[in-house]
Amino acid sequence: xxxxxxxSGGVGSRFWPLSRQKNPKQFLNICSSRSLMEEALARxxxxxxxxxxxxxxxxxxxxxxxxxxxxxxxxxxxxxxxxEGKNTLGPIALLSKRILSADPEAVITxxxxxxxxxxxxxxxxxxxxxxxxxxxxxxxxxxVPPSRPETGYGYIKIKSRHRDFCTVDKFIEKPDLRRxxxxxxxxxxxxxxxxxxxxxxxxxxxxxxxxxxxxxxxxQIKGSKSFNKLWRKLPFISIDYAVMEHSRxxxxxSADYGWTDLGSWQSLxxxxxxxxxGNIFKGNCIDMGSRNTLAWSEHKLVATLGLENVFVINTExxxxxxxxxxxxxxxxxxxxxxxxxLYRQT
Numbered sequence: 001x002x003x004x005x006x007x008s009g010g011v012g013s014r015f016w017p018l019s020r021q022k023n024p025k026q027f028l029n030i031c032s033s034r035s036l037m038e039e040a041l042a043r044x045x046x047x048x049x050x051x052x053x054x055x056x057x058x059x060x061x062x063x064x065x066x067x068x069x070x071x072x073x074x075x076x077x078x079x080x081x082x083x084e085g086k087n088t089l090g091p092i093a094l095l096s097k098r099i100l101s102a103d104p105e106a107v108i109t110x111x112x113x114x115x116x117x118x119x120x121x122x123x124x125x126x127x128x129x130x131x132x133x134x135x136x137x138x139x140x141x142x143x144v145p146p147s148r149p150e151t152g153y154g155y156i157k158i159k160s161r162h163r164d165f166c167t168v169d170k171f172i173e174k175p176d177l178r179r180x181x182x183x184x185x186x187x188x189x190x191x192x193x194x195x196x197x198x199x200x201x202x203x204x205x206x207x208x209x210x211x212x213x214x215x216x217x218x219x220q221i222k223g224s225k226s227f228n229k230l231w232r233k234l235p236f237i238s239i240d241y242a243v244m245e246h247s248r249x250x251x252x253x254s255a256d257y258g259w260t261d262l263g264s265w266q267s268l269x270x271x272x273x274x275x276x277x278g279n280i281f282k283g284n285c286i287d288m289g290s291r292n293t294l295a296w297s298e299h300k301l302v303a304t305l306g307l308e309n310v311f312v313i314n315t316e317x318x319x320x321x322x323x324x325x326x327x328x329x330x331x332x333x334x335x336x337x338x339x340x341x342l343y344r345q346t
Contacts (some may be wrong), residue, residue, distance in 0.1 A: 118258025143190025
């Protein structure tokens with residue numbers, strides 16, 4: 001049977017100051033009247049029964065998650081509330097184990113909640129195709145053909161192309177600009193979309209082989225008491241590092257449905273219509289003569305004059321002004337704010 005795990009554990013620090021630790025981007029209405037989390041659940045619902053959709057999220061966000069579950073009527077028992085963040089391997093492994101214990105033939109699709117999908121019908125068709133390939137024993141990943149030299153994404157290099165999928169040579173960490181430009185010219189390289197499809201038994205077999213510490217701990221978890229105690233012992237590691245980079249069972253499908261990872265303010269330019277000068281203005285903003293500028297204000301009036309390639313993000317208690325090519329570095333800025341005890345969680 002088909003299952004889905006929707007991951008909602010991130011902080012979204014690159015979307016500061018709008019995204020905060022207690023109100024991260026997945027609960028914000030960034031690209032529609034619904035939050036990114038609600039969009040992700042609605043997107044997969046036509047293919048996966050509501051009782052088969054699971055969620056990994058921080059216990060800090062329990063009330064926000066409960067609100068997101070109301071309309072799709074996903075059971076609250078399907079949510080793994082993490083006492084502390086352990087990256088992606090921990091929640092995927094533990095939820096896969098839970099699903100496998102109920103259904104030995106389970107095929108699981110793992111989805112981040114912070115993606116924008118333009119062609120939803122094509123997206124579901126591709127996921128359905130991936131499920132069929134996963135039933136043959138592959139771990140399927142979706143790769144996006146790069147459209148620019150991107151330093152904020154990981155890459156996947158394919159080995160060979162077959163009729164239904166590509167075999168994978170290796171996963172590559174976020175490159176510098178020079179390497180990203182090389183990857184753009186080589187059709188063997190794809191952006192890593194962070195979407196994985198697999199049989200639960202196959203994935204847990206790979207976890208036991210390549211991430212033994214995690215596998216041992218999740219098999220010791222028997223109830224709420226042992227969960228709270230043992231969860232903190234899990235390594236902080238992504239499934240990419242722990243499993244995908246080592247497994248020999250990876251197949252890639254090209255994601256051609258209009259994908260955007262909403263990872264930074266820069267990504268909004270891919271989904272929000274710009275004016276004739278490449279500008280985006282959201283909220284209480286007025287401009288004269290700017291180009292390629294993003295201004296977003298929820299409260300005070302923001303007036304911009306003659307700016308070029310600049311982001312201005314205004315919230316009730318903080319103002320971010322940065323060059324557009326520095327958007328990926330907002331995460332480091334948030335780290336500095338924390339260090340100087342200037343960061344507000346809400």
